[in-house]
Amino acid sequence: MQNELDAVVNEQASEVVLEKPESQLKEMWFSLIANKGAVAGLVIILLLTLVAVFGRFIMPYDPNYSDMTISFQSPSAAHWFGTDQLGRDIFSRIIDGTHISLTVGISAVALSLTIGTILGAIAGYRGGKIDTVIMRIMDMMLAIPSILLAIAFMAALGKGIDKAVIAIGLVCIPEYARIVRGCILSVKENDYVQAARVVGNKDFRIVFKHILPNVLSSIVVRATLGISSAVLDTAALGFLGLGVQPPFAEWGDMLGRARGFIFSAPYTLIFPGIAITITVLAFNLLGDGLRDALDPKSRKI
Amino acid sequence: MLLEVKNLKTEFKLKKGVVNAVDDISFSVDKGEILAIVGESGSGKSVTSLSIMGLIAEPGKVAGGEILFKGTDLTKLPVSELQKIRGDQISMIFQEPMTSLNPVYRVKDQIMESIMTHMKLSKEEALKRTVEMLDLVGIPSPEKRAGDYPHQMSGGMRQRVMIAMALACHPELLIADEPTTALDVTIQAQILELLYSLREKLGMAVLLITHDLGVVAEAADRVIVMYCGKIVEEADVKTLFTDPKHPYTVGLLESIPKMDDERERLYMIKGMVPNPLKMPKGCSFSDRCEKCMEKCKEHIPALIEVNGAKVRCFLYSDAEEGKV
Numbered sequence: 001m002q003n004e005l006d007a008v009v010n011e012q013a014s015e016v017v018l019e020k021p022e023s024q025l026k027e028m029w030f031s032l033i034a035n036k037g038a039v040a041g042l043v044i045i046l047l048l049t050l051v052a053v054f055g056r057f058i059m060p061y062d063p064n065y066s067d068m069t070i071s072f073q074s075p076s077a078a079h080w081f082g083t084d085q086l087g088r089d090i091f092s093r094i095i096d097g098t099h100i101s102l103t104v105g106i107s108a109v110a111l112s113l114t115i116g117t118i119l120g121a122i123a124g125y126r127g128g129k130i131d132t133v134i135m136r137i138m139d140m141m142l143a144i145p146s147i148l149l150a151i152a153f154m155a156a157l158g159k160g161i162d163k164a165v166i167a168i169g170l171v172c173i174p175e176y177a178r179i180v181r182g183c184i185l186s187v188k189e190n191d192y193v194q195a196a197r198v199v200g201n202k203d204f205r206i207v208f209k210h211i212l213p214n215v216l217s218s219i220v221v222r223a224t225l226g227i228s229s230a231v232l233d234t235a236a237l238g239f240l241g242l243g244v245q246p247p248f249a250e251w252g253d254m255l256g257r258a259r260g261f262i263f264s265a266p267y268t269l270i271f272p273g274i275a276i277t278i279t280v281l282a283f284n285l286l287g288d289g290l291r292d293a294l295d296p297k298s299r300k301i
Numbered sequence: 302m303l304l305e306v307k308n309l310k311t312e313f314k315l316k317k318g319v320v321n322a323v324d325d326i327s328f329s330v331d332k333g334e335i336l337a338i339v340g341e342s343g344s345g346k347s348v349t350s351l352s353i354m355g356l357i358a359e360p361g362k363v364a365g366g367e368i369l370f371k372g373t374d375l376t377k378l379p380v381s382e383l384q385k386i387r388g389d390q391i392s393m394i395f396q397e398p399m400t401s402l403n404p405v406y407r408v409k410d411q412i413m414e415s416i417m418t419h420m421k422l423s424k425e426e427a428l429k430r431t432v433e434m435l436d437l438v439g440i441p442s443p444e445k446r447a448g449d450y451p452h453q454m455s456g457g458m459r460q461r462v463m464i465a466m467a468l469a470c471h472p473e474l475l476i477a478d479e480p481t482t483a484l485d486v487t488i489q490a491q492i493l494e495l496l497y498s499l500r501e502k503l504g505m506a507v508l509l510i511t512h513d514l515g516v517v518a519e520a521a522d523r524v525i526v527m528y529c530g531k532i533v534e535e536a537d538v539k540t541l542f543t544d545p546k547h548p549y550t551v552g553l554l555e556s557i558p559k560m561d562d563e564r565e566r567l568y569m570i571k572g573m574v575p576n577p578l579k580m581p582k583g584c585s586f587s588d589r590c591e592k593c594m595e596k597c598k599e600h601i602p603a604l605i606e607v608n609g610a611k612v613r614c615f616l617y618s619d620a621e622e623g624k625v
Binding site: 127128190191192194195196197198199200201202210213214 | 354356359384385386387388389392393395396397400401402403404405406414415418419463466467
């Protein structure tokens with residue numbers, strides 16, 4: 001009797017095997033590329049990355065070469081985006097600025113993501129007093145406007161590209177800590193976490209191997225959107241003269257230095273502004289697309 | 302004696318007061334024995350199993366007593382020592398097979414993890430053992446199924462995988478917390494059959510936590526009936542079903558529907574489990590008991606032996622708790 005039952009079950013089971021569902025990653029990918037905005041974002045990001053890496057080969061001029069005799073030239077065939085107050089080619093400077101914006105944006109997010117994830121994981125998994133202490137500190141950081149806090153960090157650290165990364169990275173920590181903590185709280189009560197404990201795993205392994213992969217999707221989405229705000233923050237710091245220092249070309253810095261000429265030579269502002277907008281928009285589009293793709297409920301069938 | 306629980310007390314400190322989820326219970330499990338703990342929701346059976354594993358989470362804690370596993374008191378071991386025993390010598394399976402496997406890993410990854418945590422085996426050897434275990438628990442074409450994700454399996458399959466995971470290191474004690482509750486009846490029978498045969502093959506002891514007396518009758522050697530954190534009756538399975546003593550056990554057996562029953566309504570034990578914060582002063586079952594006497598409301602009866610079984614009731618002896 002038992003064997004017969006087993007046989008029936010086994011037969012059903014082997015039928016199930018045949019219609020193996022598509023891999024999750026594949027499904028996610030198809031869902032992502034069905035979203036036009038996300039594809040646009042992805043293509044722009046890829047182009048920006050190419051420009052950041054190979055930019056020096058396509059720049060028509062040296063971005064830092066200044067020739068006062070040709071300052072404030074309107075866009076022309078020779079200078080596509082015109083020249084600035086020091087006679088530097090704006091097109092070349094924008095290309096040169098791409099790698100700074102992307103590097104600062106991505107490394108700042110990497111920094112805050114790492115620290116935020118660790119803090120959030122400890123707070124969420126441990127709970128109790130540690131949770132209260134960590135999260136209240138995060139709340140305090142969130143209570144101060146982020147750009148103000150970044151300025152304060154810059155003031156303490158000094159100027160420079162590496163300092164900008166640290167300042168923007170530190171400011172963004174609370175966002176990630178909160179998201180990771182929330183996700184861990186919702187996942188840690190699951191039976192499989194208990195099962196991992198029963199098997200004899202250590203806490204560290206349970207958090208990083210059993211819990212975090214389950215919350216990865218929300219972290220990825222947040223990080224993608226985070227890059228766009230980090231790019232914006234970099235530009236804001238540059239605009240205030242605190243970020244990357246001359247002679248390096250940085251979009252925010254270019255805006256800041258040209259703002260006196262907004263009426264006489266608007267092209268000195270318009271093009272860096274467009275570059276910032278496009279970059280931020282691309283990461284936002286990709287982030288939104290990822291959010292939809294990673295959430296099976298909102299997936300189109 | 303493989304496992305000896307002595308005067309175990311587990312309490313939960315809540316804002317409104319202290320709940321004694323497990324209140325001074327003692328029992329033992331022999332090598333190769335299947336001991337069932339029965340009781341309704343809130344009787345403390347799951348808390349007992351979690352106490353043994355050392356998995357009681359805040360705000361609860363083991364407040365007293367000893368849990369001797371092969372002579373070592375688990376309540377006094379540091380966490381790192383406990384982690385070595387968990388999964389290796391004592392293992393556990395859960396009620397909900399649908400949620401007790403991690404959705405982001407393949408089945409084999411999860412079983413191999415348990416093996417590689419406790420045994421010094423290479424990856425190939427661990428994989429080989431994983432496939433053997435899946436075969437042992439009756440998963441068809443185990444080499445192929447090992448690479449599946451949990452969502453590709455049915456509930457019964459997942460419970461089998463859970464059992465394979467729990468048994469991967471040949472534990473001497475398996476705690477099965479309602480292993481069949483979430484499964485349908487045919488699969489239930491298969492899983493019980495499996496546990497039974499694995500006990501024969503591997504010689505491990507099983508602590509079976511359940512509220513299903515049918516499961517008890519089918520699988521257990523000995524039974525403990527719990528009510529409100531206390532053991533009210535302990536007997537071998539035959540005695541319990543042929544000669545139940547405590548009015549609560551009698552009521553439980555009475556509530557099982559029978560094929561030849563002519564009654565319109567099923568029997569039920571009147572009343573509800575008392576609020577754990579407002580326990581009756583005397584016997585905790587007194588306000589639901591049909592045979593309640595004056596004495597029962599004032600004093601707590603002791604667990605005493607009657608004809609080879611243990612029962613906690615004034616119907617059988619006047620002995621009071623704490624005055625024996």
